[in-house]
Amino acid sequence: MMNHGGTRMTYAYERIKKIKCFLFDMDGTINLGNQLIPGMEGFFDKLKAVGRDYYLLTNNSSRSHEHYVNKMNGLGVPVTRQDILISSDALTNWLRKHRPGARLFVLGTPQLLQTVAEAGFTLTNTLEESADYVVVGFDQTLTYERLAIACRLIDKGVPYVATHPDVRCPIEGGEFIPDTGAMLELIKTATGKKPQLIFGKPYQYMVDVVLDKTGYAKEEIAMVGDRLATDIAFGLNNGILSIMVLTGEATLEDVEQGSIKPDIILPHAKEILKYL
Structure with a gap:
C-alpha cells in the first residue's frame, strides 16, 4: 500500500529487500501500552531468521534501557540492552x-x-x-x-x-x-x-548511533513507525527508508493532508516480512 505513483512504489519495495537493519518505534508500532499489537507475535524471531538486525527506538529519555528490555521481553519481544536505543x-x-x-x-x-x-x-x-x-x-x-x-x-x-x-x-x-x-x-x-x-527523532543523532554501532550504510537502514512528525520525518530527514504503519497514531488521511510523505505505508509491521 502506497500513497505515491507506481514507479516509486516498486522502487520503495525494492529498497526493503536491501535493508539489513530495521529501526522500530515501539508504542503504536509493536505495542499499544502494555499490550502487544495482535499479529506481532513471533515477528522479530522471523526477522532474525532471514538475517536482519533490528533496534527498538524511543525518544522517551525518562526511562532506562532495563525498563524497555523488561517491558518488551514481557510482551514476547526478544531484546537485550544492546537492542534498545533511547534519545x-x-x-x-x-x-x-x-x-x-x-x-x-x-x-x-x-x-x-x-x-x-x-x-x-x-x-x-x-x-x-x-x-x-x-x-x-x-x-x-x-x-x-x-x-x-x-x-x-x-x-x-x-x-x-x-x-x-x-x-x-x-x-x-x-x-x-x-x-x-x-x-x-x-x-x-x-x-x-x-x-x-x-538529540532524539527526527534529528540525525540517533542514526549516527546506529551507523557507529553497526557499520551499515544508510541505504541498508529503515525506520518503521506510526508517527509522521517523529518516526517518518526521522527517516526522510536522514536518508533512510521510512515505513509508516497504520496500527498507531497516523492515518492515511493524515498523510494525504500533511506535508510528510512516507516512502512506504503498510497496514501492519508484520507485512515487512512479505518483501524480504
Missing part, C-alpha cells in the same frame, strides 16, 4: 565525540541521571559547581529548584541541549502529559535562549 544514547554518543568527560547539570529522572553517569559523565547539582552543559530530559521528577538552577546556568552562558523535542507524551486513555518540548519552551521563554542541539 539519551544519542546524547551520550555525541558528547563522547565532542566533549568527553563533560560536567553536566541534568534535568531528568533518576533513570536518565544513571544512564548519563554510566556513560562516563560527571553530574553536577548546584549553581556553584561548574557545568559544561545543561541537559534537558523528560523529567517527571522536576522541581522548581532544579529548573531555576538550570535557567540561571543558561543565563550565565552555559549551553543547553535536550534529549528529544516531543511536546506531549501520550498516556493511557488517549490523554497526554507535558514532555521535554514543553519544558524547552518554558526555558526559552525564561532565558531567551534556544537549545544548542536536540
